Amino acid sequence: MSFLDINNVTKSYGAVEVLHRVDIAVEEGEFLVLVGPSGCGKSTLLNMIAGLEGITSGEISIRDRVMNGVHPSKRNIAMVFQSYALYPNMSVAQNITFGLEMHGTPKSERDKALNDVAALLQIDHLLDRKPGQLSGGQRQRVAMGRALVRNPDVFLFDEPLSNLDAKLRVDMRTEIKKLHQNLQTTVVYVTHDQIEAMTLSTRIAVMFDGYVQQLGTPKEIYDTPENVFVATFMGSPAMNVVPARVEMVDGVPHARLTRSEDGHAFLAFAQDNMADWAGKDILLGIRPEAITDPEAADRDSNRIETLSNRVGVTEPSGADTFVTMTLGGKDVIARMRADTTVASGEMFDFAVNMEKAVAFNPQTEARIKP
Amino acid sequence: MAIATQDNAASVGRAGRTFVYLVLLLFALFYLLPFFIMAVNSVKPLGEITGGNMIALPQDWTIAPWLSAWSTAQIGVEPTGLRPYFWNSIRMVVPAVVICTIIGALNGYVLTKWRFRGDTIIFGLMLFSCFIPFQIVLIPMARILGILEISGTTTGLVLVHVVYGIGFATLYFRNYYAAFPTELVRAAQIDGAGFFQIFYRILLPSSGPITVVCVIWLFTNIWNDFLFGASFASGDAAPMTVALNNLVNSSTGVREYNVHFAGAILAALPTLLVYIVAGRFFVRGLMAGSVKG
Numbered sequence: 001m002s003f004l005d006i007n008n009v010t011k012s013y014g015a016v017e018v019l020h021r022v023d024i025a026v027e028e029g030e031f032l033v034l035v036g037p038s039g040c041g042k043s044t045l046l047n048m049i050a051g052l053e054g055i056t057s058g059e060i061s062i063r064d065r066v067m068n069g070v071h072p073s074k075r076n077i078a079m080v081f082q083s084y085a086l087y088p089n090m091s092v093a094q095n096i097t098f099g100l101e102m103h104g105t106p107k108s109e110r111d112k113a114l115n116d117v118a119a120l121l122q123i124d125h126l127l128d129r130k131p132g133q134l135s136g137g138q139r140q141r142v143a144m145g146r147a148l149v150r151n152p153d154v155f156l157f158d159e160p161l162s163n164l165d166a167k168l169r170v171d172m173r174t175e176i177k178k179l180h181q182n183l184q185t186t187v188v189y190v191t192h193d194q195i196e197a198m199t200l201s202t203r204i205a206v207m208f209d210g211y212v213q214q215l216g217t218p219k220e221i222y223d224t225p226e227n228v229f230v231a232t233f234m235g236s237p238a239m240n241v242v243p244a245r246v247e248m249v250d251g252v253p254h255a256r257l258t259r260s261e262d263g264h265a266f267l268a269f270a271q272d273n274m275a276d277w278a279g280k281d282i283l284l285g286i287r288p289e290a291i292t293d294p295e296a297a298d299r300d301s302n303r304i305e306t307l308s309n310r311v312g313v314t315e316p317s318g319a320d321t322f323v324t325m326t327l328g329g330k331d332v333i334a335r336m337r338a339d340t341t342v343a344s345g346e347m348f349d350f351a352v353n354m355e356k357a358v359a360f361n362p363q364t365e366a367r368i369k370p
Numbered sequence: 371m372a373i374a375t376q377d378n379a380a381s382v383g384r385a386g387r388t389f390v391y392l393v394l395l396l397f398a399l400f401y402l403l404p405f406f407i408m409a410v411n412s413v414k415p416l417g418e419i420t421g422g423n424m425i426a427l428p429q430d431w432t433i434a435p436w437l438s439a440w441s442t443a444q445i446g447v448e449p450t451g452l453r454p455y456f457w458n459s460i461r462m463v464v465p466a467v468v469i470c471t472i473i474g475a476l477n478g479y480v481l482t483k484w485r486f487r488g489d490t491i492i493f494g495l496m497l498f499s500c501f502i503p504f505q506i507v508l509i510p511m512a513r514i515l516g517i518l519e520i521s522g523t524t525t526g527l528v529l530v531h532v533v534y535g536i537g538f539a540t541l542y543f544r545n546y547y548a549a550f551p552t553e554l555v556r557a558a559q560i561d562g563a564g565f566f567q568i569f570y571r572i573l574l575p576s577s578g579p580i581t582v583v584c585v586i587w588l589f590t591n592i593w594n595d596f597l598f599g600a601s602f603a604s605g606d607a608a609p610m611t612v613a614l615n616n617l618v619n620s621s622t623g624v625r626e627y628n629v630h631f632a633g634a635i636l637a638a639l640p641t642l643l644v645y646i647v648a649g650r651f652f653v654r655g656l657m658a659g660s661v662k663g
Contacts, residue, residue, distance in 0.1 A: 052556050073562030085557035089575035098571075099561035146561075 003028040003186055004049070004154055009058030011044055019044055019210045021058070026203075031180050031187045035197035036207035037233070042190045043158060045207075049188060050079050050156050062153055073102070078147035079156040082163060084139045086131035086146075093127040096145045117145045137168050144179070157189040161196065173199060194234045198222065206230045224358065228365040231285045231358065237335075240291075242328030243362065244284040246277040253277070255284050255359075260310050260326035270303040270355045271370040282368065283360040288322065290356040291334035293342070297351035307350045311342050325350075412436060412631035419627045435628035439617070439636055443629050446605075446616045452633055454606070455613030459593060459640075461524050462609055466531040467588045473532075474539020474584060475577065479569050481540070482547040483555045493544060499537035504597050515602060527603050531592045539584050546580035547573065582651035590641045610637045 002025035011019035019041045026032050034042040047053040049060055051072035060067045067075055078099075086095050096117060097110045105113075118124045121141045131139055140160065147155055160176075161169045177200055180187055191197055197204050198218045206213045206221060206229075214226040225231035231239040244255040247266070253274035254266040267284075297304045312324040312331070316338065323334045323342055334350055342348050359368040411419055412435050414428040441451035481493050511530055512521065520526035550573065558568045599609040608616070614637045618630050 050556075050560060052559065072556075072560045077560065079557065079560050081553045081557060083551055083553050085551065085553040087554060087558070087572055089572075098558070098563070102562035102567065146557075 002026055003030075003063060004188070005059070005061045006045070006049070007059040007061070009045070009048065009060060010056050011041070011048060011053065012056045017056075017210065019048075022212055024205055024212065024215060026186060026188065028186055029184045031189065031200055031202045033189045033191060033197040033201035033204045034207055035191055035194055035204055035233075036213075038192060040207040041210045042192075042207045046079075046156055046158055046188060046190045049154070050077055051075055073099075076150075076153045077156055078150045078152040078154075079158065080143045080147050080160045082159040084131075084143040084160075084163075086139060086142055088131055091128050091130060092123065092134070092142050092145075095131065095142060096149050099146065099150050113149050113151075117149045120148065121145050136164050137172065140164065140172055144176075148183075153186065155185055155187045157187065157191075159191055160189075161191070162193070176200060195236065198234070204234075206233060208233070223356070224367065225285070226367055228283060228285070228360050231360070231367075235287060237288050237322065237333045239285045239287050240327075240330070240332040241283050241285045241360070242330045242332060243281060244328060245281050246274055246279065248275065248278050255282070255357075257284070257328045259308075260312075265307050265309065265327070267305040267307060267352055267354055267357075268303065269359070270357070271359075273370050274359060274368070277359070277368065281362050283362050283365070284328075285358040285360060286332075286352060287356060288333045288335040290353040291332070291350050292353075293336050293340050294349060294351040296337050298353050298355075301353045301355045303354040305352045305354050307352050308347055309350060311344055311346055311348050314340075314342060314344055323348075408631045408635055411628055412635055414628055416624070416626055416628050435626070435632040436636075438626070439629045439633035443617055443626070443633065444620050444623070445613050446620070452610060452613050452617065452636055455608055455610050456636070458524055458603075458607060458613075459610040462527045462531065462603075463589055463592050463640075466528045466535060466592050467585055469528070469532050470535035470539045470588050471581060471584050473536050474541075475543045475574070475581070476569070477536070477540040478543025478545075478547045479573055481544045482550070483552060483568075483573075484565075493540070496537045496540050499534070500541065504534075508597075508601055511598075512602065522603055522605065522607055524603060524607050524609075527598060527607070527609065530598050530602060531588075531595070535588045535592065538587060542580055542584045542587070543577070546577065550576065579651055582648045586644055586648055589644050593641050 004026040006022055006024040006026075009019065009022045010017060022045060024032070034045060036042050044053060048055050049067075051067065051070060055068050062075060062077070087098065090098065093114055097114050100110045100113060114127070115124075118127060121144060123138065123141050123145060126134060126138060126142070131142065134142065143160070157176075161172055164172060173196060180200075189196075189200060197206075198221075201218055203215065203217055204221050205215045208229050214221055214230045216224075221230060221234055225234065225239070228241055232241060242257060244257050246269075247254050247256045249266060249268070253269045253272070255269060257265045257267065259265050291307070294304075294306070307327075309325045309327060312326060314336075315322040315324070319338060321336045321338055321340050321342075323336050323340075325332050325334065336342065360366065361368055407424055410427060411424060413431055413433065415430050415432055415434075418426075418428060418430065439452055441453050442449055443451050445452065445455065477496070481489050511533075515521035515526045515529070518526070518529075520529065554572055555568055558572050563571060593609075594611060595609070596611040596615070599612045600615070603609065604612065614633050617633050
């Protein structure tokens with residue numbers, strides 16, 4: 001069995017099932033991120049691991065010990081909450097050692113653990129303050145200190161960065177990653193921010209509507225999304241998903257796309273099995289960075305197709321310039337070099353890396369596997 | 371855009387402001403007048419009162435009426451003054467307020483942080499108890515006090531006031547704790563704190579304002595209660611309010627108005643003191659409970 005085993009777990013409130021047969025096995029030292037829009041069940045799942053919510057059916061075990069019905073304090077877990085949940089009437093030091101005190105750890109050991117954690121998180125100078133006197137970033141550190149001091153088997157994070165401003169969020173993200181690399185503890189981390197999910201995780205579970213849509217490494221999730229939801233949820237700007245028809249040209253399957261001008265664009269697939277779909281409609285998914293100016297096209301790719309289309313809007317963002325065009329009746333975003341010369345309204349030859357394109361079944365929205 | 375002028379709702383002209391202050395002053399005088407008359411007449415010899423002008427300041431200042439009201443005046447048949455009854459009231463108010471506040475706080479804690487099936491119905495029923503008129507429960511209450519063999523005692527009165535006070539105390543604490551972040555309770559659970567540890571260590575230290583509100587409310591109501599006092603604890607166990615009534619209604623001898631005034635102020639003094647000491651927390655606590663909840 002794995003270190004943290006979520007086995008066929010469901011959750012119902014009355015007759016309403018909010019989590020459907022979740023199966024996730026987490027190995028020791030992994031950083032698992034549960035990501036999804038609000039209401040997808042990710043926080044419920046985290047609370048079930050923590051023991052704050054009951055398990056309707058199925059089994060959760062940590063270190064081969066079944067945790068169903070075990071009190072949160074006896075699971076050897078620690079949790080960092082979105083609001084930090086620091087006890088307002090206690091000093092930082094008391095906040096951090098409260099858990100140890102409740103578990104009957106002697107004072108001398110508590111002090112030693114406190115000093116270790118305070119040094120690790122660089123909060124030594126804050127120990128006598130009350131949470132109300134701390135800034136957002138400091139509170140975040142104290143909340144992590146409170147989790148770290150217990151030396152738990154599993155760390156649970158419930159959207160810990162969403163109350164911070166944008167810059168601090170990026171800094172703390174790096175710190176959490178650094179901390180995980182140093183300590184090599186097992187982490188389950190809930191967020192709705194797909195960038196946090198991509199940057200922090202060793203594996204991601206994308207959730208929607210109470211189902212785990214896909215479980216995999218960040219690269220798997222990003223490059224080979226199981227369905228249209230995962231494809232459009234992960235990545236910013238989102239993956240372009242446009243209706244297309246598969247047609248054979250010279251024995252090679254092509255995607256025929258409606259352009260904003262008259263006529264169609266034909267892009268040859270990299271996968272041969274798309275020939276099975278000849279004459280049928282599909283949804284073609286192309287990441288913005290797979291549509292570029294020809295000079296910036298990926299040299300290692302052996303299927304770069306040229307797409308002539310009229311440029312809609314250009315949006316320089318500093319590092320890149322995003323170019324919007326109409327394709328298949330939808331707005332499609334291309335990620336170009338910052339100093340690209342394309343101008344709004346002109347025809348341009350875009351380079352499309354078809355090796356990175358994915359096709360979806362338009363009925364089931366599931367990916368058509370090669 | 372034109373330069374903004376100072377012509378907005380917040381600025382009233384000088385004349386308007388003078389008018390507002392004048393009206394406020396008048397109202398203040400109006401409300402203070404009865405207290406003024408009580409205070410002034412309680413330090414006059416009886417002759418000056420019966421002689422005519424009640425509003426005038428005393429020509430002869432004396433504290434004799436106060437001493438008499440406190441320790442020698444005729445209450446019913448005994449010349450004990452209000453003193454023993456004052457202590458009766460204290461013995462009634464303090465336990466009742468303490469018990470109500472503790473139970474109310476625990477109720478609020480359970481009703482917001484340990485939700486269970488039907489908790490809103492239970493809370494609704496407790497709220498209902500706040501609105502039952504006192505008169506309706508007199509007879510059943512007398513029966514229950516009889517069964518418990520505590521009728522006519524201060525202990526019986528404590529029970530009556532606890533029963534009535536729990537509804538309000540629960541209402542206050544429930545609304546206050548509803549705004550208290552549940553994540554703190556969950557964090558404490560994960561830290562290994564039990565039901566009472568969470569209550570003592572996490573919730574109670576943050577409950578200052580609402581405790582003050584609850585104590586003031588209960589203290590004032592229980593201290594000022596006359597109906598239950600008169601119904602369930604006549605004689606030696608009577609609280610201050612009943613004794614004051616007996617003092618004023620004594621039918622023998624001359625009516626000593628100055629003593630009556632002094633007695634009435636004595637009876638009102640504790641609640642007045644509670645307001646002066648804790649009044650500013652009162653508003654703060656009420657706001658915290660209502661706005662955030």
